[in-house]
Amino acid sequence: MTTVEMLDTDTEQQLRAAVRKLLSQRVEPRWLAAGYDGPTDRGPLWRALTGEIGVAGLLVAEQHGGAGAGMREAAVVAEEIGRTLAPVPFLASAVVATVALARAGDHDLLTRLASGESTAAVATSFAAVDVRPAVTVEPSGLTGAITTVAGVEMADVILVAAKAADGIELHAVTPGRGVTITTGPSLDMTRPISDVVLAAAPSRRIEVPDAIDALNRGLRAGAVALAGEQVGVARWCFDTTLQYVKQRVQFGRPIGSFQAIKHRLADLWVEINQAEAAARYAADVLGRDHSDSDIATAVAQSYCGTVAVHAAEECVQLHGGIGMTWEHPAHLYLNRAKADELAFGNPYQHRSRLAGLVDLPPR
Numbered sequence: 001m002t003t004v005e006m007l008d009t010d011t012e013q014q015l016r017a018a019v020r021k022l023l024s025q026r027v028e029p030r031w032l033a034a035g036y037d038g039p040t041d042r043g044p045l046w047r048a049l050t051g052e053i054g055v056a057g058l059l060v061a062e063q064h065g066g067a068g069a070g071m072r073e074a075a076v077v078a079e080e081i082g083r084t085l086a087p088v089p090f091l092a093s094a095v096v097a098t099v100a101l102a103r104a105g106d107h108d109l110l111t112r113l114a115s116g117e118s119t120a121a122v123a124t125s126f127a128a129v130d131v132r133p134a135v136t137v138e139p140s141g142l143t144g145a146i147t148t149v150a151g152v153e154m155a156d157v158i159l160v161a162a163k164a165a166d167g168i169e170l171h172a173v174t175p176g177r178g179v180t181i182t183t184g185p186s187l188d189m190t191r192p193i194s195d196v197v198l199a200a201a202p203s204r205r206i207e208v209p210d211a212i213d214a215l216n217r218g219l220r221a222g223a224v225a226l227a228g229e230q231v232g233v234a235r236w237c238f239d240t241t242l243q244y245v246k247q248r249v250q251f252g253r254p255i256g257s258f259q260a261i262k263h264r265l266a267d268l269w270v271e272i273n274q275a276e277a278a279a280r281y282a283a284d285v286l287g288r289d290h291s292d293s294d295i296a297t298a299v300a301q302s303y304c305g306t307v308a309v310h311a312a313e314e315c316v317q318l319h320g321g322i323g324m325t326w327e328h329p330a331h332l333y334l335n336r337a338k339a340d341e342l343a344f345g346n347p348y349q350h351r352s353r354l355a356g357l358v359d360l361p362p363r
Contacts, residue, residue, distance in 0.1 A: 050116030057114030075228035082232025092151025100218030
């Protein structure tokens with residue numbers, strides 16, 4: 001058992017306030033909805049977050065140009081991104097790829113990521129719990145295909161686990177010759193999903209003792225940060241719905257005064273606070289490399305995704321007719337919540353993993 005401070009530290013409060021202020025000024029639901037009709041330019045928003053606040057280098061050591069912060073700070077940023085659905089590559093580049101590269105020891109690329117000069121993405125299915133190589137090392141270059149990859153459409157560098165004659169290798173690929181990235185329609189277009197095909201693609205091998213371990217550490221960090229994002233989604237849905245039911249009048253009184261509405265929102269409030277506790281604990285123990293980190297990650301991902309979906313569904317339903325329209329942003333949050341629930345493994349997969357971690361026998 002370990003003791004964790006569940007409240008924000010002064011540093012985390014300041015970081016949260018800075019990110020929330022910037023995103024509230026630059027992210028509008030109308031702009032997000034436009035992404036469902038065609039590509040939008042998300043570069044300026046990411047450059048603002050990296051240039052003004054330095055979120056790209058949170059998990060990079062100070063000697064490599066980063067902030068030397070930890071997973072708690074990364075989870076704070078992820079939560080604020082969840083509140084606004086900001087379409088930025090924070091999760092893919094500043095968390096998953098950064099943690100993997102830090103484990104691999106590629107300090108030159110880490111420095112570029114920390115400065116915001118470059119972005120990176122790990123070429124693995126967004127739904128994967130662990131990395132499973134689907135690319136082979138050929139004399140002419142890397143060959144293979146990876147489906148449903150998140151963040152790759154904005155990546156300057158793609159990290160690929162490739163099967164070679166003497167084991168699994170980690171390669172860095174620059175989009176261009178031999179690389180085909182196809183981004184199609186998906187449930188949540190604020191975080192596009194792409195298929196990547198490599199055909200004799202040139203690459204740079206990153207020397208690392210265990211490529212799979214490095215990439216899986218990145219995915220674990222991504223799962224923890226995603227739990228924070230899911231809490232942010234749920235918080236926005238709850239706060240927006242609470243405000244609405246206080247104002248919407250039916251039968252001569254605010255609908256929030258009806259007992260059935262009160263009970264639904266009270267239950268949801270409890271769920272969200274429980275999810276926040278699970279996400280905060282997971283971020284804290286992972287940041288300290290505590291022995292509880294695998295269990296805490298599984299608990300957070302078993303619960304937070306389900307809560308975010310429930311909060312988004314309640315947001316749509318309790319807004320009544322307006323909640324069903326394209327003009328209201330509730331549908332954007334429902335799409336993000338459902339897509340996030342399937343990312344880095346679905347709740348069932350994490351519950352199964354949790355059962356093994358705590359030696360719970362099958363029924």
